[in-house]
Amino acid sequence: MSRVRPCLRLALALAFALASARGSMASLAETDASDPRAQDHVDAAALYDAGTEALARGDLGPAVTFLLAAYRIDPRARDIRTNLGIARARVEAAEGSGDHGMPPAPPPFALSPAESWHLAAALALAGALVAWMAAARPRARRLLLAGSALFAAGMVFSGALLLRAREEAVHPSAVVVAPVLEVGPAPDERPLPPYLLGAGDEVRLGPSRGDLVQVRVGGNTIGWAKGSGLWRVVDAPRYTRNSGAR
Amino acid sequence: MTGRRIASATFLVSALLALATLLALPRAGACGTSPGGKLSIDATLDVNTVAPGATATLTVQVRSAGLNLPDVTLPPLTVERVGPSKSVEHTPALVERAGTSQSFSMVNNAVERSSTTVYRILPRGEGTIHIPPIRITVGRETAQTSPLTLTVSRTAVSPGPGPGSAVTGPAKTPTGRPEVFVQGAVDRAHVFWNQQILLHLKLYSRVDILGDVDWKPPATAGFWTEGLGPPRRGRVQVRGATYEVMEIPSALFPTKTGKLTIGAAQVRVRVARVVEPPDPWSMLAMPEIVPQDLALTSDPVTVTVDPLPPGAPRGFQGAVGDFRLTVHVDSLTVRAGDPVTVRATIQGTGNIATVRDPEIRGRGVTRQYVVGSSTKVDRSGDQLKGERETDIALIADQPGTLTILPVSFVWFDPEAGRYRLQRSDSVRVTVLPAAGAPAQAGRPGSGYAEAAPRAKPGPFGTLRPDPPPSAVALLGLSAIAYASALAVGGARRKKLRDPRVARLEALEGLLVRDLSRAESLAMRNEAGRAAAIAERALLLGTGIRYDVELSGAAKSERADLLRARGAEGAEVSALESLLDSLGAIAYAPPETRVSDARHAIRAVRERLERYRRELSL
Numbered sequence: 006m007s008r009v010r011p012c013l014r015l016a017l018a019l020a021f022a023l024a025s026a027r028g029s030m031a032s033l034a035e036t037d038a039s040d041p042r043a044q045d046h047v048d049a050a051a052l053y054d055a056g057t058e059a060l061a062r063g064d065l066g067p068a069v070t071f072l073l074a075a076y077r078i079d080p081r082a083r084d085i086r087t088n089l090g091i092a093r094a095r096v097e098a099a100e101g102s103g104d105h106g107m108p109p110a111p112p113p114f115a116l117s118p119a120e121s122w123h124l125a126a127a128l129a130l131a132g133a134l135v136a137w138m139a140a141a142r143p144r145a146r147r148l149l150l151a152g153s154a155l156f157a158a159g160m161v162f163s164g165a166l167l168l169r170a171r172e173e174a175v176h177p178s179a180v181v182v183a184p185v186l187e188v189g190p191a192p193d194e195r196p197l198p199p200y201l202l203g204a205g206d207e208v209r210l211g212p213s214r215g216d217l218v219q220v221r222v223g224g225n226t227i228g229w230a231k232g233s234g235l236w237r238v239v240d241a242p243r244y245t246r247n248s249g250a251r
Numbered sequence: 252m253t254g255r256r257i258a259s260a261t262f263l264v265s266a267l268l269a270l271a272t273l274l275a276l277p278r279a280g281a282c283g284t285s286p287g288g289k290l291s292i293d294a295t296l297d298v299n300t301v302a303p304g305a306t307a308t309l310t311v312q313v314r315s316a317g318l319n320l321p322d323v324t325l326p327p328l329t330v331e332r333v334g335p336s337k338s339v340e341h342t343p344a345l346v347e348r349a350g351t352s353q354s355f356s357m358v359n360n361a362v363e364r365s366s367t368t369v370y371r372i373l374p375r376g377e378g379t380i381h382i383p384p385i386r387i388t389v390g391r392e393t394a395q396t397s398p399l400t401l402t403v404s405r406t407a408v409s410p411g412p413g414p415g416s417a418v419t420g421p422a423k424t425p426t427g428r429p430e431v432f433v434q435g436a437v438d439r440a441h442v443f444w445n446q447q448i449l450l451h452l453k454l455y456s457r458v459d460i461l462g463d464v465d466w467k468p469p470a471t472a473g474f475w476t477e478g479l480g481p482p483r484r485g486r487v488q489v490r491g492a493t494y495e496v497m498e499i500p501s502a503l504f505p506t507k508t509g510k511l512t513i514g515a516a517q518v519r520v521r522v523a524r525v526v527e528p529p530d531p532w533s534m535l536a537m538p539e540i541v542p543q544d545l546a547l548t549s550d551p552v553t554v555t556v557d558p559l560p561p562g563a564p565r566g567f568q569g570a571v572g573d574f575r576l577t578v579h580v581d582s583l584t585v586r587a588g589d590p591v592t593v594r595a596t597i598q599g600t601g602n603i604a605t606v607r608d609p610e611i612r613g614r615g616v617t618r619q620y621v622v623g624s625s626t627k628v629d630r631s632g633d634q635l636k637g638e639r640e641t642d643i644a645l646i647a648d649q650p651g652t653l654t655i656l657p658v659s660f661v662w663f664d665p666e667a668g669r670y671r672l673q674r675s676d677s678v679r680v681t682v683l684p685a686a687g688a689p690a691q692a693g694r695p696g697s698g699y700a701e702a703a704p705r706a707k708p709g710p711f712g713t714l715r716p717d718p719p720p721s722a723v724a725l726l727g728l729s730a731i732a733y734a735s736a737l738a739v740g741g742a743r744r745k746k747l748r749d750p751r752v753a754r755l756e757a758l759e760g761l762l763v764r765d766l767s768r769a770e771s772l773a774m775r776n777e778a779g780r781a782a783a784i785a786e787r788a789l790l791l792g793t794g795i796r797y798d799v800e801l802s803g804a805a806k807s808e809r810a811d812l813l814r815a816r817g818a819e820g821a822e823v824s825a826l827e828s829l830l831d832s833l834g835a836i837a838y839a840p841p842e843t844r845v846s847d848a849r850h851a852i853r854a855v856r857e858r859l860e861r862y863r864r865e866l867s868l
Contacts, residue, residue: 046711046712046713047711047712047713047714048708048709048711049710049711049712050705050707050708050709050710051708053705054704054705057701057702057703057704058704061701074714077712077714077716078710078711078712078713078714079710079712083702084702084703084705085702087701087702088701088702091701098584117712118713118715118716118717119712119713119719119722121716122719122722123719123721123722123725125722125726126721126722126723126725126726126729127725129725129726129729129730129733130725130728130729130732132729132733133728133729133730133732133736134732136732136733136736136737136740137732137735137736137739139736139740140736140737140739140740140743141739143743143747143756149740152733152736156729156733159726159729160730163718163722163726166716166718167718169716170715170716170718173715173716174715174717238714239714239715241714242714
C-alpha cells in the first residue's frame, strides 16, 4: 500500500490540474458566454465561406481571420488550407515581401485542438491498459516498460497541449484587419517610431489598457495598438454575419 | 701542293668548328678544372659572330682554392681568312684588356680567391679567330680552357653606331642576339571574318631602358582594333639570353576578307649603353653610361581572312566568337499597367561591342520600351571578352497572362567552324488587376485558383485549444488506471517473493499446465507421452512439496532424500509405486494402455493437489 499511495496521489493531482486548468483558461479567455457562436459548436463551413468571400473582396484581414478560425476546426480540409495559403500570400504580396510564387498552404497532417487532446488521452489510456496487462503477468518487465512509455507520451503530449492552451488564453491569436495599424509605445512610455502592420498580419495580444492592447510578434512585445484594428481568432464567429464591418 | 691541301683542310676544319659553335653554343664558353679540383678557369665569349670593327668581349674567370691566384695571359690573336687564291691569310685582331676584378672568400676555414678579367676583341677583317687554350698554373695544379672560336663576318649584326645618335633598329628578329629588338606576331594567320586575332607587339631588351617607350601602332587597315590593357612586362629566354620584354597585346577583328597585312610597328626607345673606359685603370675603372636613342621596327604580318561559310541561320547578325545568352525576368507576377523588365545578356569572347541586341517580344503586351543597354568589355585577359545587357520593359494593361516569347541569339563559332543558335524558353507572367481594382474570386490571372465556397455546413468544433471534458475525463481515468496497475503489479511482485507462495505457484503451474496437457495427450491415445509428462510433473511436485531436488536422482537415492526431508516410508513407497506404474504404461497392452494412463494421471493429480493443500495450511 505504501507504493500505491503516491501513484494514486499523482493521478489525482494530474486530473485536478487538468480540470483546474480548463477552468482557469476559461476565465482568462474572457469568452462572451452569452454568445452561442463563441461556444464549442462552431461551424467551420460558415467560417470558411466568410473567409472565402472576404478573400474574393480583397478584404485580407477578415479573410485571414475567418480562414484561420476554420483551419483550427477542420485543419485537414483542402479548401481551407488552399484559401488560407492564398490569403497569406496576398498579405505578403501586399507588403512587398512575397516571391510571387504559389502560396505555401498549411500542412495537411494536422489535428484540431480537440483531436490533439483526445489523441493524448488515448495514448495515456493505452499505456494504462498495457501496464495492467503487465501487472497481471508474473514476469512482464518489457510490457510494463512499453505501457509506461505510452502513458508518458500521452502525458507529455497533453502537457504540451496544456501549454499551448495557456498561451492562447493569456496571449490570444489575432489578425490585423485595419489597412494600416500603428503599433507604438504606450502613452506613458518613451516615444518611439511606430511599427506599421498591414491587413492580414498575424499577431498575439497581451493585456489591454483602455482601447489599447499590447501586440506581440514572435514572442516579443512590439508595442500597443488600438484594439479596433485587430480581430481575435476565437472571436471570428461573432463577425460571420456581417464580415468585415463590425 | 701539300701546303695547299693542309691549308684547305685547316680552313674546312675551322669552318666546321665555327659552324658547330654557332649552332650548338649560342654563347661560346670553355671551362677547365685542375685534377685536384683546386684550380679552375672559365673563358666566355659574349657573341659567336662579330662584324669587322665591332667588339666582342671575352671574359676569363679564374678560381683558386688557396691564397695563390695566377695571372691570366692571353696570347696574340689573329683573324684567319682564306684568300682568293685559297691561301690562308692572317690579319691581327686588336685585343684590349678591359679590366680585372678580384674577390676573396673564406667559408668553413677554406680560402678561395677568384679573378675575372675582361678582354675586348676588335677584329679588323673577316675570318675566324681561334682562341687557343688559356693555361694557368699554381704549384702542381694546372688548368686550362678549351679552345674558342669567334667568327668575324660582315653579315653579323652591328650593335649600332656610337652613343647619342638615333639609329634604326638593328634587328627585327632575335637572330644574332641584339641588345634591343621589337617583334610583332599574331596567334593565328588564317582566320574567319570578324574572328578575334591577338597581335603581340613585344620589345625585347637586354639593356636598361630610360624613360618611356614611344610606340607607334602598326597600320591595321581592314581590322577593328581593340587594345588589351596596359603594357605587360616580363622576362624571357631567347636563345640562351635573358631579355626584359615589354608587350602590348591587341585584339584585331578583320572586317574584310582576303590577305590582309598588319603593318610594321615602330618603337622609339632610349637605352642606357655602358661604355668601358679605354684604360681600365683610368677614372677608377668606372664604366661610362651613355644614353642612346634607338628607332626599332617590327616585320609586317600577313593574315589570310576567309569569309563566313554560307547557310547562316535566320537571325544571324554577324557575331563571331564564343557567346552565351541568358534571359532574366524580374517578376512573374505584375499588376496591370506595371512593367515587367526582361534582361537579355550576351556574354562571351569576341567583338562584344559590335554584337547586336537580340529581339525581345511578348504576347499580350500593350506597350514596350527599351529601358537601356550596356556593354562591359574585359580587357584584362589574353582575349577580348565582355557582356552586353539589354533591358526591355513590357507592359500589359489588361489582367491575364503576358507571354515573353523565346529570345534567340545566333553566332558563328570559328573554332567549330559552324553557326550556333541559343534560344530561351518562353516565360509566362501573370498580370493581376491594377491596384485598387475590384477583385474577383477565382478570376483568371490571379495566379492560383481559390477554392469555392462550401454548400453544406460542418464540421463543428471549438476554436479554443482547451482540453475537452471527455479528454480530461479520459486522461484522469488513464492516470488512475496506470497508477493502480503499478500498485497491483508491485503487490504481486512482493507476494511472489515469499518462498511458500512461490512453491504454491509452481505447484499450481504443474497442475494447470503439465497435468492438463498429459490428460489431453491421454485422450488422444498418446499414452506414452502423457505418462512421461505426468511422471516429470510428479517428480517436480514432490520436490516442491519436500523442498528437495529429485530430478536425475536414482530410486534409492530419491527415497533417502525424501526420508531425510521428513517423508514417511509409506509415502515414499506409494510415490515409487506410482512412478513404476507410470513407467510401465509404455509397455502395457494397447487395449489397456489409455485407461491405465488416465488412472495414473488421475492419481498424480490427486497427489499434487494434496501437496498443495498441505503447503497452503
